[in-house]
Amino acid sequence: MIELDEQDRAILAALSRDATQTAAALGGRIGLSQPATWRRIKRLRESGVLAGQRVALDAQALGFGVTVFLGVKLATKGRVSLEDFERAVAAIPEVQLVEHVLGLYDYRLRVVARDLADFERVLRRRVMTLPGVGDVEANVLLSEERRPGPI
Template sequence: MIDLDDIDRHFLRALSRDASLSAGALARQVGINQSVAWRRVKRLRDAGVFAGRRVELDLDALGFTVTVFLGIKLATKGLVSLDDFERAVRAIPEVQIVQHTLGLFDYRLRVVARDLPDFERVLRRRIMTLPGVGNVEANILLSEERLTGPI
């Protein structure tokens, strides 16, 4: 674990909102020299604080207007390996997130679709045919509030 000061935390909040910010822009925000800001960001990167850079896509603009969270309970855990299920579910492009969980469901999936008929097609033809799928519970996303920044 790395020790963070107020400037580090400011940089993390700013970069979590816009990962393309330059060291110069970060430096101006907190009133320090650009080279000092660059060294601080490099230290954070070298310490493994950044998991990567991503482009956040606007799913609505791409035509994906429905997001569904699926809880999946495997029916035959002993007969189907978790690796087989995970490999098969990762091959479905509409599945955005796969989480192996402990509790009521073995897996939670975030699935995007163009509309409800498209989601039904994905559910029937792709998800329900995965190895070992037993019970499935769907929750349709109505709205989402994104909290950015470090914990």
């Protein structure tokens, strides 16, 4: 595990808000030179702390007005491997997130759809036909108060 100081944490917080910032602009905000900031960013990448760069898309603006969290319990764990389920569910474009969890359900999925009728189509034609699917519980997202950010 890498040791992080206050400047490393400041870099991570700033990059989590806007990963397009230049090292010079970022360094200016936290009191470091451009080369020193760049070296720290490089070290954070090489150590795996910075695992990538992503663009945050607004599902609503793209026409996806419904987000549903599905709890999926596999019915036939012995006959269908977890890898088969994971491979099949990853191929569904409406499924944004697949989490293997411990508890009542085996998987938690985040699914986006244009509306409830579109979600029903995704559920019936795609999710329920996946290998090994047993029980499914749906929870519709009403509002999202906090987006994932730095730890």
